[in-house]
Amino acid sequence: YDLGKEVGRGHFGHTCSAVVKKGEHKGHTVAVKIISKAKMTTAISIEDVRREVKILKALSGHDNLVRFYDACEDALNVYIVMELCEGGELLDRILARGGRYTEEDAKAIIVQILSVVAFCHLQGVVHRDLKPENFLFTTRDESAPMKLIDFGLSDFIRPDERLNDIVGSAYYVAPEVLHRSYSMEADIWSIGVITYILLCGSRPFWARTESGIFRSVLRADPNFDGSPWPSVSAEAKDFVKRFLNKDYRKRMTAVQALTHPWLRDEQRQIPLDILIFRLVKQYLRATPLKRLALKALSKALSEDELLYLRLQFKLLEPRDGFVSLDNFRTALTRYSTDAMRESRVLEFQHALEPLAYRKMDFEEFCAAAISPYQLEALERWEEIAGTAFQHFEQEGNRVISVEELAQELNLAPTHYSIVQDWIRKSDGKLNFLGFTKFLHGVTIRGSNTRRH
Known part of the structure; x- marks a missing residue:
C-alpha cells in the first residue's frame, strides 16, 4: 500500500487514504486505519482491536456497511484496510444544513441506519457507538449512500446475554447502559437520538458536563413542544418516542421501525427480525394459560399492527400456511455470516426444538411473536388490552x-x-x-x- 493523506482521527489512531500496489484490488484507493501499538497499553485495548477486525471480517455483505479488505501489523502499528468513503460524516452534513432535515430527507438517512443495524443485530453484533460521526457518505453527492464505520466498541452478544460495561458517547448512550445491564436495544436508543437531532437540530439530552448528560438521559424527557415540533408529523413524533422510551423492553426493534407508518414503503424488502426467535422461544416455554392470554392479546391487534408479523411470517416461507422448526432453521441459515457463529445466534434452533414435532399457523405465530411490553407503549394500549380481555373471557x-x-x-x-x-x-x-x-x-x- 502507498499511504496518502490523513482522512480521519479516532480514539487509538488515525486513518489515511492509500493506493493498493498489488493483488486483486491493485490500483484501488482504500482507507487504512493505523492503530498505534504504543497506545494499546492494556490487554483490553489489544483485545478491542482484535475484536474490531474479527467483526469487520465476519459482517460482510450489507450495502450500508463499510467494506473490509485486509488487516496486518508491524512492530509499531496495526493496520486495518477498508473501503474509502470520501463523502464526509453525517455529522458534517447535519451541521452544514444548520441542523434541520426535512422529514423526507431524514427518512432517507434513518432507513439506511435501520437497515444496517437490523443486519448487525440479526448476526448477534451490537454496535454500541452509533452516532452521526460514525456514518460516512461514499461520495460528496447529495444522494450518496451512507456506510457505518468504526466497530471499535462493538461486541458479539449471545441470545440471552446482557452486557455490563459502560461504553459509547454520552449524548447517545441509553439509560440501561448506565445501569450496566443492556443488550441490542441500546443501539435503538442511539438511533432515536440521531432521529431527534435530524428532525429538530438539537440534542434531546444536554448538559455542560458528562455527569449532567447522564443525569438527563436517566431522568429527563425529551422536549417535543418547542419549535419545530408542532409542524412535525404525528407519525414522526411517535417514531422518535417509540425509540426514546426509557424502558428498553418497550422500544421497537430496527426491523419493526422499518414497518412503522412513518417509514412504511410497500416496495422495501424487510429483513428477518431476531426478536421473533426470542419471543417464539419464550412462548414455547410458556404455560397453557399464558399462551391463551397471548392469543387473546394477538386477536385485539388491528390489521395495521399485524403488518410486521405478516411480513415476518412470510420470510419463514410457510408451507400450506404452517411453519415448523425447519422454517426457522432455513430462515436463519439464509442470513448467516461468520458473525452468527461467534454470537451463537444459531443456538436459537435448540430452543425451538418443540417445533420439530408440531406446526404453527399464522394465528398462533401472532400469539407467539408479540411482546406485551412493546404493545403497552402504543397510544391505544388500553383499547387493545380491553378488547383482548373480552377475547380472554370467552376462551381462556x-x-x-x-x-x-x-x-x-x-x-x-x-x-x-x-x-x-x-x-x-x-x-x-x-x-x-x-x-x-x-x-x-x-x-x-x-x-x-x-x-x-
Whole structure:
C-alpha cells in the first residue's frame, strides 16, 4: 500500500487514504486505519482491536456497511484496510444544513441506519457507538449512500446475554447502559437520538458536563413542544418516542421501525427480525394459560399492527400456511455470516426444538411473536388490552387459586399477596388488572417488590 493523506482521527489512531500496489484490488484507493501499538497499553485495548477486525471480517455483505479488505501489523502499528468513503460524516452534513432535515430527507438517512443495524443485530453484533460521526457518505453527492464505520466498541452478544460495561458517547448512550445491564436495544436508543437531532437540530439530552448528560438521559424527557415540533408529523413524533422510551423492553426493534407508518414503503424488502426467535422461544416455554392470554392479546391487534408479523411470517416461507422448526432453521441459515457463529445466534434452533414435532399457523405465530411490553407503549394500549380481555373471557379465563397463579409466575410463597387483587371474588377467575399483569409477569427486585 502507498499511504496518502490523513482522512480521519479516532480514539487509538488515525486513518489515511492509500493506493493498493498489488493483488486483486491493485490500483484501488482504500482507507487504512493505523492503530498505534504504543497506545494499546492494556490487554483490553489489544483485545478491542482484535475484536474490531474479527467483526469487520465476519459482517460482510450489507450495502450500508463499510467494506473490509485486509488487516496486518508491524512492530509499531496495526493496520486495518477498508473501503474509502470520501463523502464526509453525517455529522458534517447535519451541521452544514444548520441542523434541520426535512422529514423526507431524514427518512432517507434513518432507513439506511435501520437497515444496517437490523443486519448487525440479526448476526448477534451490537454496535454500541452509533452516532452521526460514525456514518460516512461514499461520495460528496447529495444522494450518496451512507456506510457505518468504526466497530471499535462493538461486541458479539449471545441470545440471552446482557452486557455490563459502560461504553459509547454520552449524548447517545441509553439509560440501561448506565445501569450496566443492556443488550441490542441500546443501539435503538442511539438511533432515536440521531432521529431527534435530524428532525429538530438539537440534542434531546444536554448538559455542560458528562455527569449532567447522564443525569438527563436517566431522568429527563425529551422536549417535543418547542419549535419545530408542532409542524412535525404525528407519525414522526411517535417514531422518535417509540425509540426514546426509557424502558428498553418497550422500544421497537430496527426491523419493526422499518414497518412503522412513518417509514412504511410497500416496495422495501424487510429483513428477518431476531426478536421473533426470542419471543417464539419464550412462548414455547410458556404455560397453557399464558399462551391463551397471548392469543387473546394477538386477536385485539388491528390489521395495521399485524403488518410486521405478516411480513415476518412470510420470510419463514410457510408451507400450506404452517411453519415448523425447519422454517426457522432455513430462515436463519439464509442470513448467516461468520458473525452468527461467534454470537451463537444459531443456538436459537435448540430452543425451538418443540417445533420439530408440531406446526404453527399464522394465528398462533401472532400469539407467539408479540411482546406485551412493546404493545403497552402504543397510544391505544388500553383499547387493545380491553378488547383482548373480552377475547380472554370467552376462551381462556378460568377459575384459578392464588397459589396456582403465583406458581404460574414462579413466585415464592412470601410474595403470594401480590396476586391476591388479580382474582375476581365473584367467580375466582382473573380480573382485568390480573389479565394485564399476568401478561407482563412480575419482577421481584431484592426485598422490595416492583410490579410491572
